[in-house]
Amino acid sequence: MGKRVLLIGGNFAPEPTGIGKYNGEMMHWLAANGYDCTVVTSYPYYPQWKVQPPYDKGKSWYKKEMLAVPTTVNGSAQLSVHRCPQYVPAAPSGAKRMLLDFSFALSAFFKVMQLLPGKKFDVVIAVVPPFHLGLLAVLYKKFRGAKVMYHIQDMQIEAARDLNMIKSKGLIKMLFGVERYIFRQADIVSSISDGMMRKIQEKAGKDIFFFPNWVDVSLFHPLENRAALKQEFGFAPTDKIILYSGAIGEKQGLEAILHAAKTFTNRPELKFLICGSGPYKAKLEEQAAAMGLQQVIFFPLQPFEKFNRFLNMADVHLVIQKANASDLVMPSKLTTILAVGGLALITANPGSSLYELVARYNMGVLVNAEDQQALNEGMHQAVDHADTTTITRNAREYAETYLSIGKIMSRFEQAVVNSEN
Numbered sequence: 001m002g003k004r005v006l007l008i009g010g011n012f013a014p015e016p017t018g019i020g021k022y023n024g025e026m027m028h029w030l031a032a033n034g035y036d037c038t039v040v041t042s043y044p045y046y047p048q049w050k051v052q053p054p055y056d057k058g059k060s061w062y063k064k065e066m067l068a069v070p071t072t073v074n075g076s077a078q079l080s081v082h083r084c085p086q087y088v089p090a091a092p093s094g095a096k097r098m099l100l101d102f103s104f105a106l107s108a109f110f111k112v113m114q115l116l117p118g119k120k121f122d123v124v125i126a127v128v129p130p131f132h133l134g135l136l137a138v139l140y141k142k143f144r145g146a147k148v149m150y151h152i153q154d155m156q157i158e159a160a161r162d163l164n165m166i167k168s169k170g171l172i173k174m175l176f177g178v179e180r181y182i183f184r185q186a187d188i189v190s191s192i193s194d195g196m197m198r199k200i201q202e203k204a205g206k207d208i209f210f211f212p213n214w215v216d217v218s219l220f221h222p223l224e225n226r227a228a229l230k231q232e233f234g235f236a237p238t239d240k241i242i243l244y245s246g247a248i249g250e251k252q253g254l255e256a257i258l259h260a261a262k263t264f265t266n267r268p269e270l271k272f273l274i275c276g277s278g279p280y281k282a283k284l285e286e287q288a289a290a291m292g293l294q295q296v297i298f299f300p301l302q303p304f305e306k307f308n309r310f311l312n313m314a315d316v317h318l319v320i321q322k323a324n325a326s327d328l329v330m331p332s333k334l335t336t337i338l339a340v341g342g343l344a345l346i347t348a349n350p351g352s353s354l355y356e357l358v359a360r361y362n363m364g365v366l367v368n369a370e371d372q373q374a375l376n377e378g379m380h381q382a383v384d385h386a387d388t389t390t391i392t393r394n395a396r397e398y399a400e401t402y403l404s405i406g407k408i409m410s411r412f413e414q415a416v417v418n419s420e421n
Contacts, residue, residue, distance in 0.1 A: 002034040003417055004119065006146075008112065008136050009127035010104045012041035012081065016301060017247060017276075018332065019153050020046055022213055023127055029409045031069040031079045035417065038080040038121070040111050040136075042104050045088045047247040047278045047301075061085055062111065082115075084108050091279055094165030101130035112136050116143055123417055125149045129156040131175075134182035141185065149416055150186035151211060152200060179203070188416055195353030211412055213332050214405040220308050220339035222396060229313040240270050240383050242345075243314035245302075246333040248278035253320055253370065255284070260376050261293050268295065270383065273314070275299040311340045316382045319346040321354065323369040335403050338363060341396035343388045345378050347371075363395040 005027075013024025023041070031037040043055045043063075050056070060083070067079040086104035089096035115121075124146045126137035137148045157175045160166045166175075183189055183204040190209035191197050197208040223229065227237035235241060244257055254274070261272040272295055274284065281298070288296045302310045311317070317337045337344045344364035348355040358364045367378035382388075 002036065003122040004036040005030055005038070005417065006115070006121040006124045006140070007037070007039045007041070007127065008108060008124065008133050009039070010042050010086070010101065010130060010133070011046055011127075012039055012044070014052075015044045015046050016304065018046055019127060019129075020044065021332070022153075025214070025216075025405060026409065026412075027079060028069050029405065030413075030417070031077045032071050033409075033413070034071070034077070037077075038082070038115070040082045040084065040108050040115075042086045042107075043083050043088075047276065049088060049090060049092055049279050051088055055083070062107075082111050084111050094160070094163065098160075098165065101132070105130055105132050105136070108133070108136060109139075112140060116140065120144050121146050123147045123149060125151060128152045129154050131156045131179055131182075134186065135178070138182060138185040147187045147416075148185065149188040149190060149209075150182055152189070152191040152196065153213075155196065155199065158199075176203070190416075193353055194357075198353075209415060212403070212408060213335055214408045215335040215339040215399055215403045217339050217400050217404050220311070220336050220399075222341035222392075223309065223312040226313060226315070229309055233310065233313055235271060235313075236269075238269055240316075241273055241314045242270060242316045242318060242379060242383070243273045243275065243311075244318040244320065245275040245311070246331070248274070248276050248281040248284060252280075253322060254280070255287065256320060256370075256372055256375055257318065258284070258288050258291060258293060258296060259372055260379055261288075261296050262291060263376050264295065264379070265293075270295055272296045273299060275302060275310075277301055307336075308340065311336060311342060314342060316379065317342045317344045319344050319364075321347050321369055323349055334364075335399065338395040338399040338403065341392040343382055343392055344395065345375075345382050347375065361394055361398050363391060363398050365391070 007023060007027055009023045011018060011020030011023060013020060015021060027037050027039055043051045045051050063083040065081040067081060068076045069079050071077050084104060084107035086107060087099050089100060124137040124140050126133040134150045140146055141148045157179060161172050166172055188209050189200065189204050189206060190211040191200055192212050197210060201208050230237055230239055230241065248254060257272055257274060264270045285298055319331055319334050321331065334344060346358055346364045346366055347369040348366055349369050355366055358366055365378055365382050367374040
C-alpha cells in the first residue's frame with residue numbers, strides 16, 4: 001500500500017456536480033493508483049440543497065463507508081469515507097450558508113480528533129470552501145507532522161465581503177488573518193485558474209500550485225448524428241437546442257436566458273433547454289410561465305450514463321457568468337462542454353482570465369458578461385452564422401491536451417504526494 005492521504009472537504013461523491021464531483025474523482029483516482037485514502041466529508045446534498053437518497057433515510061449522525069475502487073492492476077482498493085452531520089438549509093441565504101459551513105467544520109473537528117491517534121496520514125488535503133477547514137489540516141500537521149495541501153476552489157471570504165454576506169469590516173479583517181495563518185502553515189497552496197492563482201499569491205506571499213479541474217475525456221467525447229440524439233430526448237431533428245446545464249442559483253443571472261428566448265419567439269425551432277436543479281429553479285420556471293415562453297423547457301439532472309449523449313445533442317452550450325466571476329475560474333460545466341467538442345457561448349469580459357483563455361485557443365464564442373443585447377447577438381451568431389468546425393475541434397483538442405484527469409492527477413501525484421518538500 002502506498003502513502004496515506006486524508007481529504008477534508010464539505011462535498012464529496014456521489015454529488016454529480018461542483019466541488020463534490022472533483023473531490024470524489026480525485027480520491028477515487030488516488031485509491032485506484034495504490035494510495036491508502038480516507039475522506040472526512042458530509043452527506044451529499046448539492047445541488048438540490050437537500051440530503052439525497054439513500055442518505056436521507058433514518059437519523060444517521062456519523063457514518064463510515066468503505067467503498068471498493070477498481071485499481072489500475074487486477075483487484076480493488078478500499079476508500080474509507082467518514083460522513084459527518086451538518087445543517088443543510090432548504091433555501092440557502094448568506095447567513096444560512098455560513099451556518100452550513102460552520103456546522104460541518106465543527107462536526108469534522110471531532111472526526112479529525114478521533115483519527116489523530118491512529119496510523120499517521122502522510123498528506124492532508126483541505127478543500128475550500130469552507131476556508132476554515134484549513135485549520136483542521138493544520139491541527140493534524142501540528143500533532144502528526146503530515147504535509148498539508150490547502151486547495152482553493154472558491155475565494156470564499158472575498159465573496160462574503162463583496163456580496164455583503166458579512167458587513168463587519170472587523171470580522172472580515174479577522175477572517176483574512178485566519179486565512180493568512182493557514183497560508184503560512186500549509187506546505188502547498190493550490191488553485192484552479194490563473195486568475196485565482198494571481199489573487200491568492202498576492203495574499204499568501206508564496207508560489208501557488210496549479211491544480212485545475214479536469215474532465216474524463218474517455219467518458220465525455222464527441223458523437224455523430226446529432227439529429228438522432230435530439231429525437232432520443234424528445235425533440236425534432238430540425239430543432240436547434242440551446243442548452244444550459246448546471247446548478248440553478250439566484251446569483252448566476254439565468255434570467256438572461258429567458259429574456260433571450262423572448263426575443264426569438266418568431267423562431268419556434270429554437271429550444272432553450274435549462275437542465276439541472278437548485279434553489280432558484282422553481283422561481284425561474286414561474287418566471288418563464290409568466291412570460292409565456294413556450295420555447296423554454298426545463299429538464300431534471302440527467303443520469304450519468306446518458307449525460308454524454310445529452311450534451312452532444314445541443315447545438316449551443318450556454319456558460320453564463322457574472323462579470324466579476326470570469327476572472328477567477330473556468331466553470332466546471334465548461335470542461336465537459338470542451339470534452340464533447342461543443343459550441344460554447346460564454347459570457348466573459350475582455351481582460352478577464354476566462355476571456356483570454358478561450359480567445360487564445362479559439363474554443364468558444366465570447367460575449368460581454370451581464371449584457372443582454374450581447375448575449376442575444378451571440379446566440380444569433382452561434383445558431384446562424386458561426387463557422388463552428390474550427391471552434392469545436394479546438395475545444396476537444398484543448399480538453400485532451402490540458403484537462404485530462406490522468407495528466408492532471410499524474411502531475412499532482414508527482415508534485416504533492418510524492419515530493420519530498
